[in-house]
Amino acid sequence: MMRKTTGEIKISPEILDQIKKSIKSLSDLGKKIKESSFRNTTEVLEIILASLIILEASDVHIEPEEEKTKIRARIDGMLHRVTFIENSLYSALASRIKLISGIKLNIKNRPQDGRFSIDVEEGQTIEIRSSTLPSEHGESIVMRVLNPKNLISIEELGLREDLLQIFNKQAKKPNGMIIITGPTGSGKTTTLYAFLKKAQSPEIKIITIEDPIEYHLSGISQTQTAPEQGYDFASGLKSLMRQDPDIILVGEIRDAETARITIQAALTGHFVLTTLHTNDTAGTIARLITLGASPSNIGPALNMVVAQRLVRKVCQKCGGLKAPSLEEKKKIKKGLAKIPANVKIPKITQIPEVKGCKYCNKSGYRGRVAISEALIMDAKMEKFILTNTSISAFKEEAVKQGMTTVYQDGLIKVLNGITTIEEIERVVGKK
Ligand SMILES: [Zn+2]
Secondary structure: OOOOOOEEEEOOHHHHHHHHHHOOOHHHHHHHHHHHOOOOHHHHHHHHHHHHHHOOOOEEEEEEOOOEEEEEEEEOOEEEEEEEEEHHHHHHHHHHHHHHHOOOOOOOOOOEEEEEEEEEEOOEEEEEEEEEEEEOOEEEEEEEEEOHHHOOOHHHHOOOHHHHHHHHHHHOOOOEEEEEEOOOOOOHHHHHHHHHHHHOOOOOOEEEEEOOOOOOOOOOEEEEOEHHHOEOHHHHHHHHHOOOOOEEEEOOOOOHHHHHHHHHHHHOOOEEEEEEOOOOHHHHHHHHHHOOOOHHHHHHHEEEEEEEEEEEEEOOOOOEEEOOOHHHHHHHHHHOOOOOOOOOOOOOOOEEEOOOOOOOOOOOEEEEEEEEEEEEOOHHHHHHHHHOOOHHHHHHHHHHOOOOOHHHHHHHHHHOOOOOHHHHHHHHOOO
8 A cells, every 4th residue: 555645844954953952851842932933834843843853752732722822742651841832823833734744724623634754864754643633722733753763673672681582582483473462652563663673584575564654664565554445454464465475564453354364374384473452461362362263273373472561761861779668678579579580680779769850851751661571372371271261360370481570570670770660550550
């Protein structure tokens, strides 16, 4: 499927350089927008986009209110207020964004979406996905930044040593299926592509089916679902199987038919990478069964299930270390009581302390890392799922066979000085 034609804008190296020097935080951006708001709209938009890229924001929200328009940006999954602008500037900005995104200007009473790309430097293009939504005081606009910087290798995922070894081994299997699971915004795509990059080689054919294509990888045939043209995950999969692929990446298993075809593909000599919307690794097996997959096929087809969440890392500029309180010590000890012997656990002497500075927008955190668990399908597990169906039974068995849970991986990351107990609990809940 062809990509929609999109607008393109160029940000000159001079502007980028100037922004790099003058904008170190979202509050700097707020000030800069205020200063330049009397100038032309194109420049304001350029400043916003360049800043989003430099500050590694994932999206910006432009929300008209009765008297002014609010601008907010999301960094590391958290929304921060940037500034308010005059509604007259908002109108001009909205028209400009809709125009370059290929969104119909005259339609204001229903949601629309579009995209455009930014040429940042030689050879580096960043795609922006824009959407509009009618609201009380005008259309609210969200622009999402698809920064290719998010395409990282398995080595850059921040995995524990033992997990890294497992991931590297699994990425080189000739067939079978790897499923990455977790809620929206848990970094599944990044992990999926890390596997794909590791598995990629000139001798093998890789085809993807995605909704939508988020990142473009060279040397891979990527296709995008287009349900209005009859190209959905299930029908698309059937067509791409005729192209004799070695590796198939399926953006997401959403229905019974897709589950059936991907399992079949994994059983017939293909390596399949995909995602599923479940809470944990154990839930994945139960979900596949609910989707009609037979337990006797799941075992042989599945190589590994990874579940993950993203947690914020303590800011390198302002964060420090502290001695854990008695309560924190107890929590960590209890959480890590039954860890397999091959998992290295640091001593409980110091844990991170968050403060907050300009660099981290006063949040005390900067950047994110995944906390993960991996359920490996071995002969024992295969046999187990033939006679059990409950999520709790799967989980218990996986832990018995040596799986370190998402929560435990989080606690180990606390002991390694990467994140905090509060952050782990914010993301996975209190245990
Ligand atoms: Zn900081």
